[in-house]
Amino acid sequence: xxxxxxxxxxxxxxxxxxxxxxxxxxxxxxxxxxxxxxxxxxxxxxxxxxxxxxxxxxxxxxxxxxxxxxxxxxxxxxxxxxxxxxxxxxxxxxxxxxxxxxxxxxxxxxxxxxxxxxxxxxxxxxxxxxxxxxxxxxxxxxxxxxxxxxxxxxxxxxxxxxxxxxxxxxxxxxxxxxxxxxxxxxxxxxxxxxxxxxxxxxxxxxxxxxxxxxxxxxxxxxxxxxxxxxxxxxxxxxxxxxxxxxxxxxxxxxxxxxxxxxxxxxxxxxxxxxxxxxxxxxxxxxxxxxxxxxxxxxxxxxxxxxxxxxxxxxxxxxxxxxxxxxxxxxxxxxxxxxxxxxxxxxxxxxxxxxxxxxxxxxxxxxxxxxxxxxxxxxxxxxxxxxxxxxxxxxxxxxxxxxxxxxxxxxxxxxxxxxxxxxxxxxxxxxxxxxxxxxxxxxxxxxxxxxxxxxxxxxxxxxxxxxxxxxxxxxxxxxxxxxxxxxxxxxxxxxxxxxxxxxxxxxxxxxxxxxxxxxxxxxxxxxxxxxxxxxxxxxxxxxxxxxxxxxxxxxxxxxxxxxxxxxxxxxxxxxxxxxxxxxxxxxxxxxxxxxxxxxxxxxxxxxxxxxxxxxxxxxxxxxxxxxxxxxxxxxxxxxxxxxxxxxxxxxxxxxxxxxxxxxxxxxxxxxxxx
Numbered sequence: 001x002x003x004x005x006x007x008x009x010x011x012x013x014x015x016x017x018x019x020x021x022x023x024x025x026x027x028x029x030x031x032x033x034x035x036x037x038x039x040x041x042x043x044x045x046x047x048x049x050x051x052x053x054x055x056x057x058x059x060x061x062x063x064x065x066x067x068x069x070x071x072x073x074x075x076x077x078x079x080x081x082x083x084x085x086x087x088x089x090x091x092x093x094x095x096x097x098x099x100x101x102x103x104x105x106x107x108x109x110x111x112x113x114x115x116x117x118x119x120x121x122x123x124x125x126x127x128x129x130x131x132x133x134x135x136x137x138x139x140x141x142x143x144x145x146x147x148x149x150x151x152x153x154x155x156x157x158x159x160x161x162x163x164x165x166x167x168x169x170x171x172x173x174x175x176x177x178x179x180x181x182x183x184x185x186x187x188x189x190x191x192x193x194x195x196x197x198x199x200x201x202x203x204x205x206x207x208x209x210x211x212x213x214x215x216x217x218x219x220x221x222x223x224x225x226x227x228x229x230x231x232x233x234x235x236x237x238x239x240x241x242x243x244x245x246x247x248x249x250x251x252x253x254x255x256x257x258x259x260x261x262x263x264x265x266x267x268x269x270x271x272x273x274x275x276x277x278x279x280x281x282x283x284x285x286x287x288x289x290x291x292x293x294x295x296x297x298x299x300x301x302x303x304x305x306x307x308x309x310x311x312x313x314x315x316x317x318x319x320x321x322x323x324x325x326x327x328x329x330x331x332x333x334x335x336x337x338x339x340x341x342x343x344x345x346x347x348x349x350x351x352x353x354x355x356x357x358x359x360x361x362x363x364x365x366x367x368x369x370x371x372x373x374x375x376x377x378x379x380x381x382x383x384x385x386x387x388x389x390x391x392x393x394x395x396x397x398x399x400x401x402x403x404x405x406x407x408x409x410x411x412x413x414x415x416x417x418x419x420x421x422x423x424x425x426x427x428x429x430x431x432x433x434x435x436x437x438x439x440x441x442x443x444x445x446x447x448x449x450x451x452x453x454x455x456x457x458x459x460x461x462x463x464x465x466x467x468x469x470x471x472x473x474x475x476x477x478x479x480x481x482x483x484x485x486x487x488x489x490x491x492x493x494x495x496x497x498x499x500x501x502x503x504x505x506x507x508x509x510x511x512x513x514x515x516x517x518x519x520x521x522x523x524x525x526x527x528x529x530x531x532x533x534x535x536x537x538x539x540x541x542x543x544x545x546x547x548x549x550x551x552x553x554x555x556x557x558x559x560x561x562x563x564x565x566x567x568x569x570x571x572x573x574x575x576x577x578x579x580x581x582x583x584x585x586x587x588x589x590x591x592x593x594x595x596x597x598x599x600x601x602x603x604x605x606x607x608x609x610x611x612x613x614x615x616x617x618x619x620x621x622x623x624x625x626x627x628x629x630x631x632x633x634x635x636x637x638x639x640x641x642x643x644x645x646x647x648x649x650x651x652x653x654x655x656x657x658x659x660x661x662x663x664x665x666x667x668x669x670x671x672x673x
Contacts, residue, residue: 003103003113003117004100004103006117007099007100007103007117007120007121007124008096008099008100010121010124010125010390011092011095011096011099011124011125012092012096013390014124014125014390014393014394014397015092015095015133015134015393015394015397017394017397017398017401018088018091018092018130018133018134018397018400018401019084019085019088019089019401020084020085020401021084021400021401021402021403022084022403022430023082023084023136024135024136024400024401024403024406025135025137025278025406026135026137027087027135027136027137029054029057030053030054030068030071030136030137031071031074031075031087031136031137032082033057034055034068034071036048036051036055036068036072037068037071037072037074037075037076038075038076039076040072040076040077044072045069045072048065048068048069048072049065049231050231051231051235052231052232052235053065053067053068053140058239059235059236059237059238059239060238060239060339061232061237061238061239061240062185062238062339063182063185063227063228063231063232064140064182064183064184064185065182066143066179066182066183067139067140067143067183067184070090070139070143071087073090074086074087074090084136087136087139088134088136090139091133091134091136091138091139091142092133094139094142094143094146095124095129095132095133095142097146098123098142098145098146098149099120099123099124101146101149101150101153102119102120102123102124102149102352103116103117103120104153105149105152105153105156106119106120106356108153108156109201109316109319109320109356110316114375114379115316115359115360115363118355118359118362118379118382118386119320119352119355119356119359120355121386122351122354122355122358122359122382122385122386122389123351123352123355125386125389125390125393126270126273126351126354126355126389126393127273127276127389127392127393127395127396128269128270128273128276128344128347128348128351129344129345129347129348129351129393130276130344130393130396130397130400131276131278131343131344131345131400132344132345132348134396134397134400134401135278135345135400138345138348140183140184141184141186141345141346141348141349142348143179143180143183143184144180144181144183144184144185144186144187144349145180145187145348145349146176146179146180146183147176147177147178147179147180147181147183147187147190148176148180148187148189148190148193148327148349150172150176150179150180151172151173151176151177151180151190151194151217152190152193152194152197154169154172154173154176154213155173155194155197155210155213156197157169158170158173158209158210158212158213159202159206159209159210166212169213170212170213170216171216173213173216173217174216174217174219174220175220176190177190177216177217177220177221178220178223178224181220181221181224182224182227185330186327186330186331186346186349188221188224188330189326189327189329189330189349190217191214191217191218191221192326192329193323193326193327194210194213194214194217195214196319196322196323196326197319198210199311200311200315200318200319200322201315201319236513236517236522236527236528237513237516237517237520239513240337240338240339241339241461242282242455242458242459242460243281243282243418243419243452243455243459243460243461244281244282244339244340244341245333245337245338245339245340245341246282246283246285246287246341247259247333247337247341248337249459250287253293254287254288254293255333255337256333256334257288257290257293257294257296257297258285258286258287258288258293258333258341259332259333259334260288260293260296260297260300260334261288261292261293261296262285262332262333262341262342263296263300263325263328263332264296264299264300265285265342266328266342266346266347266350267354269344269347270347270351270354273389273392274392275413276344276396276399276409276413277344277409277410277413277414277417277420278344278400278406278409278410278420278423279343279410279414279417279419279420279423280340280341280342280343280414280417281340281341281417281418281419281420282417282418282451282452282455282461283416283417283418283451283452284342284414284415284416284417284420285341285342303321304322304325306321307321307322314360314364316356316360317356317357317360317361317364319356320352320353320354320355320356320357320360321353321356321357322353323350323352323353323356324350324351324352324353324354324357325350325353326353327349327350327352327353328346328347328350331343331346358382358385359382362378362381362382363375363378365378366378403426403427403430404427404428404430404431406423406427407420407423407424407426407427408424408427410423411423411424411444416451417451418448418449418451418452418461418464419448420448421444421445421447421448421451422444422445422448422463422464422467424441424444425441425444425445425467425471426467428440428441429441433471433474433478434478435475435478435479435482438471438474438475438478439475441471442468442471442472442475445464445467445468445471446468448464448467448468449464449465449468449498452464457504457505457508457509457512458508458509458512460505462502462505462506462509462532462535463532463534465498465499465501465502465505465535466499466502466532466534466535466538468498469495469496469498469499469502469538469542470495470538472491472492472494472495472498473491473492473495473538473541473542473545475488475491476488476489476490476491476492476495476545479491489546492542492545492546495538495542496539496542496543496546499535499538499539499542500539502532502535503535503536503539506531506532506535507531509530509531510529510530510531513527513530514527514530525648525651525653526651526653527651528650528651528652529561529562529649529650529651530562531558531561531562532562533559533562533563533566536555536556536558536559536562537555537556537559537569539552539555540552540553540555540556540559540572543555544576549576549579549580550580552576553573553576553577556569556572556573556576557573560573560646560650561646561649561650562650564596564643564646564647564650564652565596565597566596567593567596567597567599567602570589570590570592570593570596570602571589571590571593571601571602571605573589574586574587574589574590574593574605577589583609583612583613584613584635586609587606587609587610587613587635588635588638588639588642589639590602590605590606590609591606591635591636591638591639591640592639592642592643592646593605594606594639595639595640595643595659595662596643603624603625606625607620607623607624607625610625610632614629614631617629617631618630618631618632619631619632627666633666633667633668636666636668637663637666637667637668640659640660640662640663640666640668641663641668643659644656644657644659644660644663647659
């Protein structure tokens with residue numbers, strides 16, 4: 001009990017500085033910008049369980065409803081909103097729970113309190129796990145690990161249970177498996193680590209008594225696969241960006257040999273976690289050549305053979321070593337190509353195996369020296385290692401709670417990743433861009449773009465070009481405030497050039513997505529129009545600065561095919577038509593905004609527009625648009641027809657049909673065509 005409390009205290013002390021900062025990394029999209037977590041409503045709950053994890057930002061093929069549900073718990077039910085401390089508190093509570101579960105499991109594995117304590121402590125304080133604990137978005141790894149550890153711990157007790165306890169344990173295993181796999185896909189390793197435990201520690205005579213445990217866990221897996229099939233059969237094909245995982249574009253053998261080489265990179269990080277990075281995207285990890293790839297594979301096979309040899313000689317070492325490789329397998333890119341080539345958070349569960357192997361090695365050396373004194377020497381050495389790991393983890397927390405420090409550390413540690421350089425510009429933007437730092441931001445963005453420039457259209461990263469163009473545009477804006485404002489126009493032209501280089505790449509991506517959906521058998525009318533909407537918004541903004549208002553309208557119209565429910569875009573197009581002296585066209589676009597969103601702002605814009613266009617006519621009644629006025633009805637019917645056409649070309653036929661029916665109810669017969 002006292003040792004468990006000591007573990008909890010040490011872990012809390014190391015992570016006590018993890019509660020500040022903003023939503024960094026993926027947590028910005030997953031929490032701060034996910035509308036599903038804003039309110040605990042039946043509609044949001046339905047969306048959480050019927051949509052993918054990254055909804056509506058990307059088609060990831062990832063389904064983690066329990067994690068999104070936990071964001072809802074924080075944001076709405078606990079009232080944390082956009083204040084991060086509550087999210088960090090939940091993450092730390094999950095990690096502390098996992099530490100205790102590892103401690104209990106290790107007592108069973110080691111049958112010796114001292115090595116069990118050290119194994120749990122290394123797992124608890126290892127700095128590679130900061131990305132899972134202090135990074136709010138790392139919660140998926142924490143929750144998946146909790147499911148695996150709880151299920152495995154219950155499985156170790158199954159052979160000893162009798163009477164009423166056995167059904168309770170089986171139910172617990174079923175629920176633990178469900179919890180893990182609906183939190184993150186890598187929890188699918190639970191039956192494999194159960195089998196590992198049985199192979200290493202159970203006799204054949206005992207094996208028959210635990211078959212029911214496998215049945216319980218497999219039922220949970222079957223349920224997961226069934227639900228995933230129902231959800232993803234209605235959604236677009238998942239998108240695995242090449243720049244996030246270059247193995248997507250590699251041949252089978254090159255990809256697998258590179259994946260094996262990455263395993264050794266993981267082991268190197270676990271052994272010496274000095275240089276840590278939040279990102280390893282293109283082109284930080286080089287593709288393995290035949291020589292180094294085969295060498296990495298040979299090393300892996302030798303390691304596995306050594307662990308098998310330890311089966312009868314040192315059961316705990318065999319278990320923990322095999323646990324590392326089994327826990328890493330789903331995210332290793334060996335069995336299935338995933339969304340990233342390498343990430344430190346993926347080591348959270350495997351690090352338990354590494355910790356056990358480190359402790360086994362230390363105590364094996366002490367046994368060679370012999371005597372009780374040697375055991376104390378091994379313990380002392382491990383205490384020093386754990387203290388060093390804890391100090392490094394505490395320092396790493398400072399990175400994750402300071403965005404600018406996090407982004408700059410990534411650029412230093414992973415200088416060949418295009419994302420790390422772009423992230424530096426995000427940190428500077430948050431701080432505030434000015435003439436003193438804009439050139440540095442542009443240089444970092446240019447470096448990021450230079451890494452991906454020349455990639456084929458389907459493999460490049462459009463946001464990188466958009467970011468660089470935004471920075472050029474910002475410098476143009478800053479120069480407009482200087483004594484020679486004409487210098488700003490030069491940077492608008494450079495921004496425009498960067499955007500126009502990206503446009504054909506983005507449209508090629510949309511064409512390829514449509515081709516894949518057609519091949520999948522999706523009806524053409526139901527294929528969603530895809531693209532990077534921010535690119536075209538940025539393009540329209542640059543056109544506007546150059547007084548090319550017609551071009552800006554066309555850019556925004558294209559954007560609406562990607563995001564047809566963005567009420568603000570309709571207002572922007574309306575404003576541009578007003579600048580061009582086309583008030584009725586402007587009103588039609590404001591009516592479309594009303595039909596899409598119907599906010600008070602849209603209604604007020606219409607009142608102001610009609611007050612100017614038809615001050616003495618029938619357009620307004622009691623300070624509201626008069627829908628019975630012929631002029632207003634013409635505008636409504638035109639807006640209804642054009643909105644239905646837009647929804648149809650966006651790949652939303654059902655919503656287009658609803659809009660046509662609404663038009664008919666409003667007396668717009670032409671909207672049915």
